[in-house]
Amino acid sequence: MEPVTRIVIVGGGTAGWLTAGTLAAATRESDERPLEITLVESPNVPIIGVGEGTWPTMRRTLKRMGIRETDFLNQCSASFKQGAQFVGWVDGSQGDAYYHPLVLPQGYFETNMARQWLAGVSDGSFAAAVCPQEALCEAGRAPKAITTAEYDAVANYAYHLDAGAFSRFLQEHCTRVLGVRHVAADVTGIRSAENGDIAAVLTMQAGEISGDLFIDCTGFRALLLGEHFGVGFIPWTQVLFADRALAVQVPYPAADSPILPHTLSTAQRAGWIWDIGLQSRRGVGHVYSSAHIDDDAARADLRAYVHSIGGDAEALPMRKIEFQAGHRTRFWERNCVAVGLSAGFLEPLEASAILLVEIAAQFIAEQMPATRAAMDPVARRYNTTFAYRWARIIDFLKLHYLLSRRTEPFWADNRRTESIPESLTELLTLWREQPPWHDDFDRAVEVFPAASYQYVLYGMGFETRVPPRGLSSQARAHGEQLFMHNKQEAAAMIQRLPSTRDLLDRIARYGLQPV
Ligand code: FAD
Incomplete structure (x- = not known):
């Protein structure tokens, strides 16, 4: 039995350091699986240095690593992100704008409130009717107060961050607190084991670095998975045109x-x-x-x-x-897994890239194979799961384009049938008759919940013919109650929350309460 204990991560961008920190934090929590984590990073190849929008998952990721939110906010020039506002996407006319907030609609887990909104129980935008966050953003409010503990929220939030500062910050924390070994060296070659695995990476400045599992975080270059193993790339440029x-x-x-x-x-x-x-x-x-x-x-x-x-x-x-929209045909090959840009890239419309890094690092931490023999089944599971995730993200990004009524050639081309994935066409057929709901997606943890699809669909003016038989008076009353509650909650939050700038200034001076 060959145990898997030596993890070598090649690449020190956001992907490399987030993966290192996640694995190191997980191994610290468990005495059973001590891992030795080395991150090798070229002193000559710069990180991509963009990637400033994240998802709320980042709060959990940083907290698990034992990072103080105050330090992160102060050192990464970070701010709070409560969602995205899409301006000019519907038809480009004056006032054309809608929100995709990060708060789920009121009563989301019990009731699909889109039905009530579609039936006209509330006027105004869908996002404003079902959650308080649009009102908070319009009023320029922060999602929490100085008295809210670190990582806790009054309204759900993610971050905007400075990508360069973030990598340096993570490096400092991972090496000083979490015991990750950092080697500044250029990887120039691979030494293969007899079975075809990677036995070691060869570096210009630090000799050979051997390991049991190699994580390719070398960015677009995909040095290990792409160049060494020759794993192919599936372009999605016929669906997502930006390059x-x-x-x-x-x-x-x-x-x-x-x-x-x-x-x-x-x-x-x-x-x-x-x-x-x-x-x-x-x-x-x-x-x-x-x-x-x-x-x-x-x-x-x-x-x-x-x-x-x-x-x-x-x-x-x-x-x-x-860049080219697309992803690898497989993400985990033999004893090598690609995380970050080396696995693929889709335009940053919904900040899905860093989110995928977090999900990938968490998957690897939770399912770290104990031995080489256990690695192949884990790799197969990983490949299936991530192929599904990439497909869902492609559908979701395309949704933003194909509902537009803009007339320029780029937008008209985005509506051509042959550019729309079949999976999305099928969902749209369904959504003509019923709003998106949990059952439309088959993973317990989806990258984007049904609510995200609702925000985009109804923000873009998509018509769902519901309810065909009219709303019951009970459902109508329930909707009225929830929409009213939402309005009151939004007003109360606006009263008590500071502006983003005020809160960040106070955090810089006093800090948030530690958890
Ligand atoms: P990189 O940052 O490119 O790091 C690669 C690392 O590999 C570097 O440390 C380099 O030194 C190292 N390396 C390369 N070759 C060698 C070698 N031979 N030896 C040793 N080391 C080597 N994502 C979001 O989630 N939100 C966004 O808002 C967002 N906006 C984006 C906007 C644009 C225009 C682009 C292109 C991407 C955006 N992304 C966004 C994606 C995001 O930037 C990346 O997912 C993230 O930065 C991770 O990059 P990485 O670590 O995989 O690669």
């Missing part, structure tokens, strides 16, 4: 400028622009399809946006990043 991003960092005009409590995603003629509020600056970027617009025109659109938010568009440097 370029231009990123720019926009300073705030004043030290007390308000911080956006949500990600702003503004549709453009051939893509969309993200706008993320950090403590120290706004992170802004244009994601677009090179088949529909050239780089100069994309740059001009981004400049116009930066100008519209008060930035000096001509002076700020823009960084161009090229």
Whole structure:
């Protein structure tokens, strides 16, 4: 029996350090499975340095690693994210905007409140009717108060963070507190075992580093899974057309400028622009399809946006990043598993990449095979689970595009039947007659819950013909009650919660109460 105890992670970006921290924290909790974790990172290849939007899962991930939320917020220029607002996605007309908040609708686990909203029990937007978060975002409120303990929430939240600072912060915590060994060296080759496994990685500066399980976090290059094992890549460019991003960092005009409590995603003629509020600056970027617009025109659109938010568009440097939507055919091959960009990438419309890293690291921590013999079944299970997850994310991202009524060629192409996955067409057929609900998805833990689909569908004006026989008076009364309760809750939260900037300033001075 060959025990699996030596874990070698290659790559020190967000994926590498989150995986290292998650595994190290899990091994600390259990005396049965001591793991020796080494992270090898090139001192010459920079991390991608973008990736600033996250999901609420990040709170659990950081807490499990024993990180103080106050330290994280202060050192990563981080802020609170309460959802995303999509501007101009429906038809590009004046006032075209909807929210995808991070709070589930009132009574979500008992009742599908979309039925009541569709039957006109409440006027106003779907998100505003079913949860208080749209009102909080509109009022610029934080999702918690200074008296709320670390990681606790009054309204659900994730973070916006500075990707470079985050990797450095995680590195410091993982090496100092969690005992991860950090080796700054370029991996230049692989030594294979007789059975075809990776026995060791060969480095330029630190010799050979051997291990039992190798985690490929080398970014787009996919050095171990892609280059060494030759595991193929499935492009999804026929569904998701974006393949370029231009990123720019926009300073705030004043030290007390308000911080956006949500990600702003503004549709453009051939893509969309993200706008993320950090403590120290706004992170802004244009994601677009090179088949529909050239780089100069994309740059001009981004400049116009930066100008519209008060930035000096001509002076700020823009960084161009090229990518291809898609993922590996398998993610775990022999004794190597890819996590992060090495496993694949889809445009950052719903911040799914770091979320997938967290889910992957947690899966590996929970199902860490005890021996080499146990690794193959775990790998098969991992591959099936993650193929499902990627497919769901592709469907969900595509949903944002195909419901649009915008007329530019990029948007019209997004509605072409051949660009829409069959799985999504089938769900849309179902959703014409009934709103999305838990049974539409078959995993206990979905990447996006049914509520997320409801927020996008009804935010985009999708019509579900429900209820065909009218609402019962009981259901109507229940809806009225919940919608009223939601309004009152939103008003009460707005009264008692500070603005995001106020709260972050207070956290910097006093800190949050530790858990
Ligand atoms: P990288 O950051 O590229 O790290 C790769 C590591 O591998 C580096 O440390 C490098 O030194 C190392 N390496 C490479 N070659 C070698 C070698 N030979 N030897 C040793 N080490 C080596 N995700 C989100 O969740 N939310 C977002 O809002 C978001 N926005 C994005 C916007 C854009 C434009 C892009 C392109 C991505 C975005 N992402 C987002 C994705 C997110 O940035 C990544 O998922 C995340 O940063 C993880 O990257 P990584 O660690 O896999 O790769």
